[in-house]
Amino acid sequence: MLRSRVFALAPWLIAALCTSSCRSHSDSAPTEGPASAAAAGSAAPGANDPGGKEQYFPLQSYRVGPYAAGGSGFFGGFIDYMQLVNTRDGGVNGIKLTWSECETEYVVERGVECYERLKGGLNGAPAAAMNPLSVGIAYALIDRATTDKIPLITINHGRTDSTDGRVFPYVFPLSLNPYSEISAIVNYVGQREGGLDHLKGKKIAVLYHGSPYGKETQPIVELLAKKYGFASTHIEVPHPGTEQESQWLQIKKLAPDYIILRGWGIMNPVALKTAAKIGYPVDHIIGNIWSNSEEDVIPAGAAATGYIAITTHPSGRDFPVLQDVDKYVVSQGKGNMEDAKRVGTGYYNLGINNGILNVEAVRVAQGKFGAKPLTGEQVRWGFEHIHIDDARLKELGAVGLLQPISLSCADHEGGGAVRFERWDGKKFNVISDWIKADRALLRPIIEESSTKYAAEKRITIRDCDGEAKL
Amino acid sequence: MSFFLEVLIGGLLAGVMYSMVAIGFVLIYKASGVFNFAQGAMVLFAALTFVSITERGVPFALALVITLAAMFALAIAVERAVLRPLVNAPPLSLFLATLGLAYVLEGLAQTVWGTQVHGLDLGISDAPIGAGAVSVSRFDLFAAATAASLVGGLGALFRWTRAGVALRAVADDPLAAIAVGIDLRRLWAIVWGAAGVVALVAGLLWGARVGVQFSLSLVVLKALPVLIIGGFSSIAGAIAGGLVVGASEKLAEVYVGPLVNGGIETWFPYVLALGFLLVKPAGLFGERSIERV
Numbered sequence: 001m002l003r004s005r006v007f008a009l010a011p012w013l014i015a016a017l018c019t020s021s022c023r024s025h026s027d028s029a030p031t032e033g034p035a036s037a038a039a040a041g042s043a044a045p046g047a048n049d050p051g052g053k054e055q056y057f058p059l060q061s062y063r064v065g066p067y068a069a070g071g072s073g074f075f076g077g078f079i080d081y082m083q084l085v086n087t088r089d090g091g092v093n094g095i096k097l098t099w100s101e102c103e104t105e106y107v108v109e110r111g112v113e114c115y116e117r118l119k120g121g122l123n124g125a126p127a128a129a130m131n132p133l134s135v136g137i138a139y140a141l142i143d144r145a146t147t148d149k150i151p152l153i154t155i156n157h158g159r160t161d162s163t164d165g166r167v168f169p170y171v172f173p174l175s176l177n178p179y180s181e182i183s184a185i186v187n188y189v190g191q192r193e194g195g196l197d198h199l200k201g202k203k204i205a206v207l208y209h210g211s212p213y214g215k216e217t218q219p220i221v222e223l224l225a226k227k228y229g230f231a232s233t234h235i236e237v238p239h240p241g242t243e244q245e246s247q248w249l250q251i252k253k254l255a256p257d258y259i260i261l262r263g264w265g266i267m268n269p270v271a272l273k274t275a276a277k278i279g280y281p282v283d284h285i286i287g288n289i290w291s292n293s294e295e296d297v298i299p300a301g302a303a304a305t306g307y308i309a310i311t312t313h314p315s316g317r318d319f320p321v322l323q324d325v326d327k328y329v330v331s332q333g334k335g336n337m338e339d340a341k342r343v344g345t346g347y348y349n350l351g352i353n354n355g356i357l358n359v360e361a362v363r364v365a366q367g368k369f370g371a372k373p374l375t376g377e378q379v380r381w382g383f384e385h386i387h388i389d390d391a392r393l394k395e396l397g398a399v400g401l402l403q404p405i406s407l408s409c410a411d412h413e414g415g416g417a418v419r420f421e422r423w424d425g426k427k428f429n430v431i432s433d434w435i436k437a438d439r440a441l442l443r444p445i446i447e448e449s450s451t452k453y454a455a456e457k458r459i460t461i462r463d464c465d466g467e468a469k470l
Numbered sequence: 471m472s473f474f475l476e477v478l479i480g481g482l483l484a485g486v487m488y489s490m491v492a493i494g495f496v497l498i499y500k501a502s503g504v505f506n507f508a509q510g511a512m513v514l515f516a517a518l519t520f521v522s523i524t525e526r527g528v529p530f531a532l533a534l535v536i537t538l539a540a541m542f543a544l545a546i547a548v549e550r551a552v553l554r555p556l557v558n559a560p561p562l563s564l565f566l567a568t569l570g571l572a573y574v575l576e577g578l579a580q581t582v583w584g585t586q587v588h589g590l591d592l593g594i595s596d597a598p599i600g601a602g603a604v605s606v607s608r609f610d611l612f613a614a615a616t617a618a619s620l621v622g623g624l625g626a627l628f629r630w631t632r633a634g635v636a637l638r639a640v641a642d643d644p645l646a647a648i649a650v651g652i653d654l655r656r657l658w659a660i661v662w663g664a665a666g667v668v669a670l671v672a673g674l675l676w677g678a679r680v681g682v683q684f685s686l687s688l689v690v691l692k693a694l695p696v697l698i699i700g701g702f703s704s705i706a707g708a709i710a711g712g713l714v715v716g717a718s719e720k721l722a723e724v725y726v727g728p729l730v731n732g733g734i735e736t737w738f739p740y741v742l743a744l745g746f747l748l749v750k751p752a753g754l755f756g757e758r759s760i761e762r763v
Binding site for chain 1: 473476477480481484577580584585586587588589590591596597598605607609676679680681682683684685688689692719720723724727728731732733734735736
């Protein structure tokens, strides 16, 4: 407790130490580093002049602490995309995007504090959506965001049952929920083995982070094991995961055919290094959506070469939208990343995808409510009517970077497909097309869980058909 | 049986890695009676400085020298800015000062060198060496040899140098040591510098194992039970404590963990340390404090 409290003071101390030298947050100053994050901790204004023609995105970012590498990449990509929309397009139908950051340090209580500080908007510009990129913070905000009618975006993470928008009207596990992730991985392993029927008798171990996030997928793994006849084992790695000798010795004894790595942060490179140490083949370790960044493999060195992970946001700069970001933002000195080499890395591209989906929601909502700053409730409608097909992906310059995605009142995930990529020692190379989860299989389990949640919380389940007729 | 041996040996070698961090705590505790909460941040600071310098094309040896110089400069700065104003302050004040120092160092390291994750290759393979059914990592053996060298070097420092003898005098009776003319401030700078060297060695070994990133500062979490079990004032105790913690937590995780859904090695060393506090409060090698009341 004492440590967390003192830690909370750290950004202010750092800010005090570098008052004269640190750059403050603005549309043109890189803000990747912790010092600038400290400056941004006071909710400094975003890019544009205040007025009545702006849409505000509150950013509960984290640029210091153990997960700073992920936070700075994700929020850097998100901000650069909004900057692109402002610079290249003049905003969304003339409505400029604005934002401010509040440093959470990935700590739940600070995340909640930031939410309360930012939810009211900025200089009259209303908040469109919250994007905390943290399972813990997202869990803590579900009730608040629902009460305040502000969409809570948990791209690629969060509660699986929040996919059911009838029970979680303001929560959006966009693109990929944890169950879809496991289903897609099992489908891929089945492909590698020559068909799902070949999984019978195989052994699959899940090495998971000792947290609610890590444990989230145990029911679906068991269900799929029963369905396809493979044996499943769950092995926990206690947080933070700097020591995994005993877990990997258990794996050595168990000798599974595949390992699903549900890691986070430092746990991932340590897993890869320890696997090499006991002689487990790296190409039989399949990393999940939070085990797929450059930050996860570079520290593992040669032990990571050949490692395969899923992605919804392949690394690289060849996508037209990334080239536009470079042309209109980065090369103009307006990029958010202090280290421009990180543009196009995994976390950055996830931020770009998140930006595309958030902005698309605003654009769709404007189609119904008019080209003006919108309330969270109106933007929620926009999210629920996102329909990005191949043609729209081409317009967005995101073919291959983002999957086709359609959301609805009942379906707040919308995607459920992943691509697989292999680390060659220097970069990730995509090795598969989009592989879909078995969403028809997953939906009843999701509804069972969400219905139970609704009963516990006394939530009236939305009538999506009825709403559609309005 | 071979699996048991493999777990046991793996645990002992992991324990050596914990000891590397714990030794830094012992050095400062011996000289000033302060539990230095900033030792983990010093590990991060040293490793991040070293790897950032090498990534700019500076040769390994020169980077090592520059980082050592940085750690000694840090030691002098800590003595001047933090310790000197707190001379004669209660131990709790000094402890809280090191707690604050930890956050300053973590922030400073990231402000100067950035938040990016770095790989560190010391050129030592982590591949297993087979010995029958039991295999051991070359890197772990190297770490064990490094720890032995470090303990030997520090032992020689304490036994055969003037500064070492003075440090032992300060540890035994600070007031008497000052009364006979020992310069406490200079000694504090020396011992913090030595702790900085230990932090660098620990940072390089841990950095090569897990990557150089913020989480390096979290390796201190395992140092506390090591110190309680080994004793706060004994370098040999830090080694023994590390071995006990490493071996017991691995055996517990492998043989007891599956019975309780696993993930017990985070808290198991603390339970063990609690047992030691009840039975042998000064630890295996610690000095029992006797106070006249």
